[in-house]
Amino acid sequence: MKALTVALVAVLFGCVFGLDQTLTKHWKLWKELHSKKYFDAEEHVRRSVWESNLNLVQTHNLQADLGQHTHWLKMNKFADLTSEEFVKQMNGFNMSLRTNQQMDRHEFTRSSNVKLPDTVDWRDQGYVTDVKDQGQCGSCWAFSATGSLEGQHFKQAKMLNSLSEQNLVDCSTAQGNQGCNGGLMDQAFQYIKENMGIDTEDSYPYEAVDNQCRFKKDTIGATDTGFTDIKTKDEEALQEAVATVGPISVAIDASHPSFQLYSHGVYNEIFCSQIRLDHGVLAVGYGTDSGKDYWLVKNSWGKGWGMDGYIKMSRNKRNQCGIATAASYPMV
Ligand SMILES: *[C@@H]1O[C@H](CO)[C@@H](O)[C@H](O)[C@H]1NC(C)=O
Numbered sequence: 175m176k177a178l179t180v181a182l183v184a185v186l187f188g189c190v191f192g193l194d195q196t197l198t199k200h201w202k203l204w205k206e207l208h209s210k211k212y213f214d215a216e217e218h219v220r221r222s223v224w225e226s227n228l229n230l231v232q233t234h235n236l237q238a239d240l241g242q243h244t245h246w247l248k249m250n251k252f253a254d255l256t257s258e259e260f261v262k263q264m265n266g267f268n269m270s271l272r273t274n275q276q277m278d279r280h281e282f283t284r285s286s287n288v289k290l291p292d293t294v295d296w297r298d299q300g301y302v303t304d305v306k307d308q309g310q311c312g313s314c315w316a317f318s319a320t321g322s323l324e325g326q327h328f329k330q331a332k333m334l335n336s337l338s339e340q341n342l343v344d345c346s347t348a349q350g351n352q353g354c355n356g357g358l359m360d361q362a363f364q365y366i367k368e369n370m371g372i373d374t375e376d377s378y379p380y381e382a383v384d385n386q387c388r389f390k391k392d393t394i395g396a397t398d399t400g401f402t403d404i405k406t407k408d409e410e411a412l413q414e415a416v417a418t419v420g421p422i423s424v425a426i427d428a429s430h431p432s433f434q435l436y437s438h439g440v441y442n443e444i445f446c447s448q449i450r451l452d453h454g455v456l457a458v459g460y461g462t463d464s465g466k467d468y469w470l471v472k473n474s475w476g477k478g479w480g481m482d483g484y485i486k487m488s489r490n491k492r493n494q495c496g497i498a499t500a501a502s503y504p505m506v
Contacts, residue, residue, distance in 0.1 A: 245439030266312030273350035278400025295459035305483030307476035309382035311354035317474035318454035319362035325421035327396035335395035338378035345387035363401035398504035428453035
């Protein structure tokens with residue numbers, strides 16, 4: 175009896191210990207994969223956040239496998255951050271930074287009787303540069319702005335020039351932007367017009383910190399003449415713009431853990447807001463996947479996030495996450 179108890183206890187502890195060991199092994203592998211290094215006390219905190227995110231991801235994915243969700247999550251490089259930390263770090267689109275200055279703003283006019291394609295992906299036409307990484311800087315607005323200007327410049331000049339976000343971060347404060355503390359795409363387009371150009375990525379590389387303006391007019395990669403706003407909250411107008419103009423800058427509510435840890439599938443977040451927008455991204459197309467309409471969206475968090483840096487966001491679902499609330503593109 176005693177021997178049995180000892181054996182039982184050994185087995186129980188063995189199991190518990192084995193589980194803990196596996197978790198520790200996975201924690202180490204995850205840290206290696208994402209080049210994470212923590213100081214003594216932080217290791218503990220980060221691991222417990224990571225474990226609670228792991229719980230969230232595993233539960234969500236099990237439900238997704240059972241058909242209860244249309245998207246899956248993964249333990250990406252943001253899996254050691256709480257939702258609050260993540261939002262604080264990433265918040266880059268801020269409507270209250272909108273200035274009262276006179277801007278070269280136009281309204282998108284829809285053409286009647288235009289038959290739109292069922293699927294659009296501007297990457298196939300050479301309009302879109304590689305996925306970039308904004309790092310720990312609230313400069314999403316700059317990446318969204320360069321993305322749509324890269325597309326419009328390609329459309330006109332048949333040359334895909336990667337453009338400088340750092341140029342916008344450092345130099346567009348007069349138009350109301352605040353570098354790594356946030357900004358607006360339209361104000362970036364306005365800066366480019368007033369400045370008569372934006373530098374290429376190569377000539378003015380990204381640093382992910384606020385710095386002095388070092389714009390040089392011999393290394394301009396593109397310019398614009400103002401910008402066009404698409405009718406707010408109108409997904410049909412946005413669809414026409416994406417189909418006929420090219421990649422469009424959009425602002426979204428990206429404040430949810432489901433976005434932070436998104437992996438693949440058509441993103442659907444019932445708690446998403448149409449008006450509390452905090453992230454600037456780029457709509458490069460749209461389509462339908464297993465009966466679900468989606469927007470194809472380029473993010474600026476590196477290729478490790480989502481589907482090689484992209485996300486399929488719900489389309490025609492009451493302007494979910496506000497994707498059609500503040501959409502615009504530069505005029506070239
Ligand atoms: C948005 O900008 C305003 C004005 O600078 C600032 O007071 C506010 O804290 C910002 N909001 C966020 C979420 O960063």
